[in-house]
Amino acid sequence: MSELTSQKIPVTVLTGYLGAGKTTLLNRILSENHGKKYAVIVNEFGEIGIDNDLIIGADEEVFEMNNGCVCCTVRGDLVRILDGLMKRKGKFDAIIVETTGLADPAPVAQTFFVDEDVQKNARLDAVVTVADAKWLSDRLKDAPEAKNQIAFADVIVLNKTDLVSKGELAEVEARIRGINPYAKLHRTERCKVALSDVLERGAFDLDRILEIEPDFLEAGDDHHHDHDHHHHGHDHHDHGHGHGLKHYHDEDMQSLSLHTDKPLDAARFMPWLQNLVAQEGQKILRSKGILAFSDDDDRYVFQGVHMMLEGDHQRPWKDGEPRQSRLVFIGRELPEAAIREGFESCIVTR
Amino acid sequence: MTDFDPGESASIISVTDKVRPFKIGAPVSAVHFLGDQAAFVGSEENIFVVAGEGEPATIPVHGGVILCATSDGTRLVTGGDDGKVASLNVKGEVTVLATDPKRRWIDNVALHPDGAVAWSAGKTAFVRSGKEQDKDQEKSLDVPSTVGGLAFAPKGLRLAVAHYNGVTLWFPNMAAKPEFLAWAGSHLAVTFSPDNKFLVTGMHEPALHGWRLADNRHMRMTGYPGRVRSMAWSAGGKALATSGADTVILWPFASKDGPMGKEPAMLAPLKARVTSVACHPDQAIFAAGYGDGTVLMVRMTDGAEILVHRNGGAAIAALAWNAKGTLLAFAAEDGEAGLLTL
Numbered sequence: 001m002s003e004l005t006s007q008k009i010p011v012t013v014l015t016g017y018l019g020a021g022k023t024t025l026l027n028r029i030l031s032e033n034h035g036k037k038y039a040v041i042v043n044e045f046g047e048i049g050i051d052n053d054l055i056i057g058a059d060e061e062v063f064e065m066n067n068g069c070v071c072c073t074v075r076g077d078l079v080r081i082l083d084g085l086m087k088r089k090g091k092f093d094a095i096i097v098e099t100t101g102l103a104d105p106a107p108v109a110q111t112f113f114v115d116e117d118v119q120k121n122a123r124l125d126a127v128v129t130v131a132d133a134k135w136l137s138d139r140l141k142d143a144p145e146a147k148n149q150i151a152f153a154d155v156i157v158l159n160k161t162d163l164v165s166k167g168e169l170a171e172v173e174a175r176i177r178g179i180n181p182y183a184k185l186h187r188t189e190r191c192k193v194a195l196s197d198v199l200e201r202g203a204f205d206l207d208r209i210l211e212i213e214p215d216f217l218e219a220g221d222d223h224h225h226d227h228d229h230h231h232h233g234h235d236h237h238d239h240g241h242g243h244g245l246k247h248y249h250d251e252d253m254q255s256l257s258l259h260t261d262k263p264l265d266a267a268r269f270m271p272w273l274q275n276l277v278a279q280e281g282q283k284i285l286r287s288k289g290i291l292a293f294s295d296d297d298d299r300y301v302f303q304g305v306h307m308m309l310e311g312d313h314q315r316p317w318k319d320g321e322p323r324q325s326r327l328v329f330i331g332r333e334l335p336e337a338a339i340r341e342g343f344e345s346c347i348v349t350r
Numbered sequence: 351m352t353d354f355d356p357g358e359s360a361s362i363i364s365v366t367d368k369v370r371p372f373k374i375g376a377p378v379s380a381v382h383f384l385g386d387q388a389a390f391v392g393s394e395e396n397i398f399v400v401a402g403e404g405e406p407a408t409i410p411v412h413g414g415v416i417l418c419a420t421s422d423g424t425r426l427v428t429g430g431d432d433g434k435v436a437s438l439n440v441k442g443e444v445t446v447l448a449t450d451p452k453r454r455w456i457d458n459v460a461l462h463p464d465g466a467v468a469w470s471a472g473k474t475a476f477v478r479s480g481k482e483q484d485k486d487q488e489k490s491l492d493v494p495s496t497v498g499g500l501a502f503a504p505k506g507l508r509l510a511v512a513h514y515n516g517v518t519l520w521f522p523n524m525a526a527k528p529e530f531l532a533w534a535g536s537h538l539a540v541t542f543s544p545d546n547k548f549l550v551t552g553m554h555e556p557a558l559h560g561w562r563l564a565d566n567r568h569m570r571m572t573g574y575p576g577r578v579r580s581m582a583w584s585a586g587g588k589a590l591a592t593s594g595a596d597t598v599i600l601w602p603f604a605s606k607d608g609p610m611g612k613e614p615a616m617l618a619p620l621k622a623r624v625t626s627v628a629c630h631p632d633q634a635i636f637a638a639g640y641g642d643g644t645v646l647m648v649r650m651t652d653g654a655e656i657l658v659h660r661n662g663g664a665a666i667a668a669l670a671w672n673a674k675g676t677l678l679a680f681a682a683e684d685g686e687a688g689l690l691t692l
Contacts, residue, residue: 057454059472061495063514063536065555076514076536077496079554084431084455087379087393087415115554116576 008123009086011095012199013108016130017139017146018101021159025130025191025198026098032195036093039085041078043100054092056081060100062107065114072114072307073107079115086121094199095122102145105129105152106285106306112204113308126203129153129183130191134163137172140179140250150176151253151285151330153183154203162189178248180330181255182288206301206312256334258327258343263294269346273302274309276342281307284331290314292323294348364657365647365690374398374406374685381668381679381687382421384440388670388679388689389426391419397426397438400679400689411436411444422461423673427469429456435469447478448488460500460509468509470497475511477522489522499540499551512537512551517561519549531566533559539579544587548608552578556594558601562608569610571601575623582629582636584650589615591636591650593624598638600650617653618646622661628669628678637678639666645680645688658690 016022030038039054063076078097085095097108105127112124129149132139136158139146150156156176161169169187176185184201186193269291277284287304289311302311317323329339376398380391387401394415398406412430419428426438433450447467450456454471461467465480475497476490495514502509503519511518514536520528531549537559539552548569550560556577560569578594588604597619601609618624622642629636634650643663647656659666664684671678681687 059496061514063554064534074554076554080457080496080498081455084415084417084457087377087417 008121009089009092009095010125010200011082011097011112011122012125012201013105013127014096014098014130015103015105015127015149015152016101016157017132017136017143017149019135020101020130020132021157021191022098022101022130024159025128025157025193026096028191028193029096029195029199034195037091039088039092039095041081041095041097043098043103054085054088056085060103062104072110074111074114075107078108078111079118082118082122086117089121094125104145104148106148109152109204109305110308113305113310124204125199126154126201127152128155128157128198128201130157130159131172131176133158133161133169133172133187137175140175147179147250147253148285150179150183151332153180154201155198156180156183156185157188157191157193157198158185159188159191161187174248175250178250179253179255182328182330204303206303206310206314252332253330254332254334255328255330256336256339257329258325258340260325260343260347261322262347262349263292263323264325264346265348266293266296266300269293272342272346276339277304277307277309280331280335280339283333283335284329286330287328289325289327291325291327292317362655362657366657366660369658369688369690370403371686371688372400372406374681374687376685377683378667378681378685378687379416379683380419381670381681382419382426383423383670383672383677383679384421384426384438385423386672386674386677387440388672388677389421389438390668390679390681390687391416391426391428392685397428399438399442400687406687407442409438409442409444411438417455417457418459420459420461422463425461427459427461427467429459429469431455433471435459435467437467448476458497458500460502462502462507463504464507466502466507468500468502470500470511472496473513475500475509475520477507477509477520479507479523491518491520491522491528493518498536498538498554501540501542501549503542504544504546510540510542510549512540517549517551531561533561533568535559538577539581541581541583541590543590543603543608544583547606548603550581550590552581552592558592560608562610567610569608571609571614574599580624580626582627584629584634584636585632588634589650591627591629591638593627593638596620596623598624598627598636598648600636615650615653617650618648618655620644620646620661625665626667626669626680628671630671631673631675633675637669637671637680639669639680641665643682643686645669647678659688 041056041058058077061076062073065072289302291300297316298313301314374390377393378390379393382389387399390398397409400406413432415431416428428436433453435448437445450471456469458470468477474490474492478488493513499512509520516532518528536554537551556574558571574594576594578592580593582591590601592599597616600615602612622640625641626639637647639645642661644661645659663686664682667683668681678690
């Protein structure tokens with residue numbers, strides 16, 4: 001699986017509300033001396049200040065698939081462009097898809113789950129959302145698109161931090177964490193972020209769903225250390241407790257984390273999960289899980305976007321490694337009680 | 351039957367020893383005949399022409415990816431990501447027919463029997479007349495979303511433009527509003543039946559959709575495990591052979607109702623996906639290429655198979671017959687190719 005994955009061209013999706021700094025980040029990626037060649041699919045042509053014959057203009061065409069799944073939408077233009085780009089295979093190392101400020105990232109992500117040809121040649125690497133430290137709090141109140149982009153993100157570049165006070169920064173971070181405590185967050189000025197923090201993240205790679213822990217960034221933005229392996233000791237869906245951040249619950253968008261030390265019954269869990277995303281998939285933006293099944297010595301990992309799930313046995317549980325199951329859902333108006341109850345019913349009690 | 355290892359292939363007739371194999375040396379996306387020369391369209395920049403016993407001759411046509419190609423047997427028209435529409439004739443001469451001023455990708459091309467050319471860039475379809483007196487006249491039509499496919503009707507100057515949620519039928523020489531055939535979903539390839547009675551599209555999802563043009567009645571052709579990328583009308587238009595499954599799916603179009611209420615024939619099953627189909631110009635025979643590199647010739651009447659190329663290579667990307675039906679050319683995605691003389 002890993003070998004196959006590595007041959008596929010990684011695709012980074014760059015989102016962010018109008019004026020947050022997407023183009024700044026894009027220009028930064030393209031101008032930095034990294035020795036890599038990127039194909040870039042943009043919507044607002046002409047804003048990029050760098051010559052690159054692999055900049056392709058796209059119209060965001062969101063197509064509904066006629067497969068009976070109401071929220072199954074894909075980016076038709078992306079299917080076409082990726083198909084054309086793949087004929088140039090070997091001439092670039094990675095693809096960046098910039099979405100418009102008002103775009104929902106889901107159709108872009110779903111394109112990589114649904115389209116056979118896209119899946120064969122490319123893999124979604126991560127959804128990177130650029131957010132404006134000064135205006136995000138306001139946008140979260142009046143722009144559902146901005147909220148979607150935060151909820152969907154694997155990496156959040158909180159930009160223009162020089163334009164806000166320390167207190168305002170803490171406030172906007174707390175609001176972000178109230179929606180999505182799992183994304184890696186980087187505070188930046190003029191999108192100054194290490195490229196390794198936004199590219200080649202493998203956020204959709206099942207092999208790299210190692211730990212599902214909230215990401216709490218300590219102070220010090222430009223030198224963000226990888227917190228993947230830290231254990232913060234609070235397992236349940238805390239929204240920033242104990243880190244000096246205010247505690248925000250977003251009114252409609254939130255995350256839900258489930259956890260058990262007891263094994264799950266695969267025969268009950270799988271149908272429950274599939275049914276859950278089939279029923280509530282419109283509300284669930286992202287889902288991820290590491291699972292310990294009874295009578296199974298392998299870790300099982302899954303991830304999903306709305307109604308689409310993919311999962312696989314990852315590797316054997318190591319000796320002494322606690323066989324815990326963890327699930328995370330990010331979405332709007334999640335039926336928390338029903339989800340918790342359903343999950344509990346999949347736990348083996350004997 | 352599904353594996354052509356020498357030990358197990360006793361039951362199938364093979365003409366593999368009559369195939370002249372050669373290497374194109376680049377990935378191939380299409381093949382067309384210009385007279386009796388096989389013109390292999392590379393994924394990028396070049397067309398490779400094979401005449402007689404000669405080696406492939408490289409002819410540069412585009413400054414980037416070749417996104418689409420079509421031919422009427424006398425010229426091969428291509429569209430590229432360099433924004434150009436190019437035409438290669440039998441003599442090996444290349445003409446640039448059009449250049450998109452914004453250098454947009456030319457996603458589709460189509461040729462009319464009278465010489466008219468159509469192409470598309472983004473949401474716009476263009477037509478240039480084939481008649482000498484108005485050769486420089488170009489007409490264009492904007493459709494609601496990116497053009498997925500183009501096809502000229504066999505009679506009259508009428509262009510089918512496939513896009514999201516349907517097909518627009520346009521008479522470029524008439525002032526009348528184009529006709530719109532609606533069907534939800536993304537329509538990519540499009541083709542008229544040779545008798546001008548039916549229109550069929552290959553959709554983004556694994557299905558075909560058809561319309562009987564007399565009354566616009568819908569025909570749903572579903573059940574494919576994969577997207578249909580290759581469609582070919584049999585001699586006389588009696589059937590439409592299609593890729594997308596692990597057998598060739600052959601829809602009957604001989605009656606006035608077309609395939610409505612009928613089951614398709616499923617021929618030449620293998621344990622690999624059919625990637626390309628091409629029908630013989632006169633006889634009830636088609637050639638089929640598979641994802642595992644196999645090429646078969648199949649008789650439509652009884653499904654009898656003849657092996658043209660063994661499995662084991664890259665997926666077959668392209669197949670074509672010459673107009674006389676005496677030559678069959680094929681190429682795999684990696685540029686392994688062959689020419690069979692019958």
